[in-house]
Amino acid sequence: MTEEIHWQRFAAELDRVAASGRQVDFWLRDDDAAEPTAALDRLLSLIDRHASPVVLAVPPAQAGDALARRLDGLEGASIAVHGWAHRNHAPPEEKKQELGAHRPRATVLHELERGYSRLQALFPGSFVPMLVPPWNRIDPALLDGLPDVGFKALSIFGPEKPSPFKLVNTHVDVMDWRGTRGCRDHALIVADILARLRQVSGDVDERADQKGRMIGVLTHHLVHDEGVWAFLEKLFAATSRHPACRWLAGGDLTDR
Numbered sequence: 001m002t003e004e005i006h007w008q009r010f011a012a013e014l015d016r017v018a019a020s021g022r023q024v025d026f027w028l029r030d031d032d033a034a035e036p037t038a039a040l041d042r043l044l045s046l047i048d049r050h051a052s053p054v055v056l057a058v059p060p061a062q063a064g065d066a067l068a069r070r071l072d073g074l075e076g077a078s079i080a081v082h083g084w085a086h087r088n089h090a091p092p093e094e095k096k097q098e099l100g101a102h103r104p105r106a107t108v109l110h111e112l113e114r115g116y117s118r119l120q121a122l123f124p125g126s127f128v129p130m131l132v133p134p135w136n137r138i139d140p141a142l143l144d145g146l147p148d149v150g151f152k153a154l155s156i157f158g159p160e161k162p163s164p165f166k167l168v169n170t171h172v173d174v175m176d177w178r179g180t181r182g183c184r185d186h187a188l189i190v191a192d193i194l195a196r197l198r199q200v201s202g203d204v205d206e207r208a209d210q211k212g213r214m215i216g217v218l219t220h221h222l223v224h225d226e227g228v229w230a231f232l233e234k235l236f237a238a239t240s241r242h243p244a245c246r247w248l249a250g251g252d253l254t255d256r
Contacts, residue, residue, distance in 0.1 A: 006190035011238060013194060017201045018244035024201050025214040026239060027248040028054045029155060029170050030221050031082060031132065034062035036070040042229065043221040047076050050236035053249035054078070057132035057155075058123075060115030061085035068122040078250025079123040080130035080155070084111040088135075099138040109145045116149050128250035130155055130168065152254045157218060168253045170216035171196050174228050183227030186234070193217075193235075201244075214248070 017024055028047070033040060033056040047054045053076040058067070061084050071077055088096040089103055099108055112131065120127045129152040131138075136157040143165045146154065153166045160167045172192045176184045183189075193215060200213045217235070219228065239245040 003185075003187040003190065006187045006194065007234065007238065010190055010194050010197070013197055013201070014239070014242050014244040017197070018242065020201075022201060023244055023246050024197060025246050025248050025252075026052075026217065027168070027170075027214060027253060028052065028217050028219065029057060029080075029132065030054050030219045031057040032086065032220055032222055033058050033067065035064070035067050037222065039221045039224060040070070042224075043219075044074065044077065046229070046232060046236065050240040051076070052236050052240045052247040055080050055128065055130065055155075055250045055253070057082035058119060059083055059086040059134070060118040063119065063122060065122070071123060071126060073125070076249070077126060078128045079119055079126050080128055080132050080250060081112065081115045081119055081151070082132045083134040084115045086134045095137065096135045097137045097139075098134045099142060101139040101141065105139075105141055105145070108139075108142060109149065112142075112146075112151075113149045116151070126250075128254045129153065130250060130254055132156075155216070155253075168214065168216070170218035172215065173218045174231060175218075175220060175223065181223065182225040183231060186227070186231050189231060 030043060043054065055078045057080045059082045071079070083098045085098070087098055090097045090100055129150050131146060131151045132155045138154070138156065143154070143163070146165055153168045155168050155170065157170050157173065159171065160169050172189060174183055174189055176182060196215045200215065219232070240247065
């Protein structure tokens with residue numbers, strides 16, 4: 001099936017949702033912002049052009065005044081805590097983790113507390129109390145300590161599962177990490193979004209609440225190729241002004 005057909009089906013599904021009087025919430029999480037770069041400028045220009053917000057996951061140990069100055073007063077960009085230093089503490093035979101069980105729980109929570117305070121001070125107008133674990137992995141034993149730090153939401157990748165802590169996950173990754181390390185085939189990304197859209201756009205009365213009714217898109221601006229930028233342009237063009245779609249900012253995600 002060609003990419004064009006997928007986009008047509010996506011548009012038709014959005015029209016169906018709008019005709020039913022419903023809306024679906026989208027949000028964009030972009031990881032690893034640490035300093036001003038041309039790639040970050042391109043991302044910020046994109047969201048400004050389409051009036052669609054982004055949550056930037058920032059490793060606190062790597063961020064400083066330069067990034068704070070670049071984002072100061074900028075509408076549409078929220079700042080979330082991306083671990084501490086985005087440093088792997090797992091042994092080579094395990095998947096990478098910074099927030100795993102490889103160090104004392106108190107040590108990890110102390111780093112998160114430092115990171116929370118640092119980003120809150122650097123970005124007073126755009127900071128949101130959301131934790132984004134590096135590599136989307138976190139030791140479950142840490143979850144009950146997150147409220148004491150100040151966090152109100154946790155964002156990893158994949159479908160939301162039962163959790164003692166509020167999850168606002170991403171569900172669609174644009175990157176082909178195991179292959180080209182560039183953009184995934186656009187048709188496959190659209191198919192993923194369409195599948196999630198059909199999953200979350202059912203009758204509200206069928207659900208006890210509206211948890212899991214969002215579509216989270218995950219990007220990494222520093223490694224985008226032209227395919228990613230082209231895809232994001234098409235996605236925002238299809239959704240940013242469509243009555244079935246609402247793009248959420250960081251505050252919407254942590255306060256709801």
